[in-house]
Amino acid sequence: MSRGRLLIVGGGQSGLAAARTGRDSGWEPVVLEAGDEPVGSWPRYYDSLRLFSPRRYSAFPNHPFPGDPNGYPDRDEVADYLRSYAKWLDIEVRTNARVTEVAADGPGFTVELADGSHLVGDALIAASGSFANPYVPSIPGQEEFEGRVLHVADYRSPEEFSGQRVVVVGAGNSAVQVAHELAEHARTSLAVRDQVRFAPQVIAGRDLHWWLKLTRADLLPPSVLDKIITGTPVIDAGKYRAALQTAHPEELPMFAEYVPDGVVWPDSSRERVDSVVFASGYRPHLPYLRGLGVLDEAGAPRHDRGISTVLPGLAFLGLEFQRSFSSNTLRGVHRDAGYVVDALARQQRGVVVG
DSSP: OOOOOEEOOOOHHHHHHHHHHHTTTEEEEEEESSSSSTTTTTSSOTTTOOOSHHHHHHSSBHHHHHOOTTTTHHHHHHHHHHHHHHHHHHEEEEESSOOEEEEETTEEEEHHHHHEEEESEEEEEEOOTTTTTTTOOOOTTGGGGOEEEEEEEGGGOGGGGOOOOHHHHHHOOOHHHHHHHHTTTTTEEEEEOOOOOOEEEEEEEEEEHHHHHHHTTTGGOOOHHHHOOOOOOEEESSHHHHHHTTTTEEEEEOOOOETTTEEOOOOOEEEEOOOEEEEEOOOOOOOOGGGTTTTTTTSOOEEETTSSSSSEEEEEEEOTSSSSTTSSSSSTTHHHHHHHHHHHHHHTOOOOOO
């Protein structure tokens, strides 16, 4: 017997994971994807992006990643993988179906779409990701800065920055990877608030993710991780650490403010800068839920491990550190999907989730 219709907002890795788990648990999943195909934001990432987890650890359950299982897939491979996974699932995916508003209709939900149509469901999972909501911190003087300021979400390749003075802001994997390739085309600095920390990609001949699986460290909750890890380390086989050690790119403390033609460094020195690229992360993109009172003042969901603490029948998937270090990754999202789908089923039976 069907548990009812499960509406899933977003057709990327999180939405497809929710659809798979929902279908296998007796729901009738309907994926609502704003774009042309169910690949999420992967085609819009920068050209050189490559995963830090091997194919064998980036695959969804029972659907192997094509290619060398010990190799690291690139951006386009991931998009192709998600396309094939959606076809393999054979579930209802509605593309060009942008959700504009969600209403709580008694025990269920009514979803309004940009084309004026609507859809009714018994439960809803918000899996729309965060790529559409890049975070750029407010820094004094930006209004007067005459150079270019962009987020890594809008960065594609280094050639257009050739000959420029570029500052990349951030200390994570994307920041280091982008700064490293920009340094081949432009005079580039990596501006950090603390320092770049590294984790070895290979330990004793085994990929880091082999050890994470063996020790189950990938499953540690955020409350435990915060006591063990400071910041998010850059996974590196050695080339990024070596590049920073030779100042190519150079690592500098975060600048204090902008001036019209550049930035002011902490020692009060000024430097002309052409472009600033922020690799400063993303925030959840959930504008369609604002009318339900389920978000806080900053627009983040009020939840416990992905289950709304405000509205029964509503869940979230793909949030950073939702339940573990790997929550918003290809290798970890299916575990979270199983948890939230099971929680929705228990709520449907009248069981208090907590």
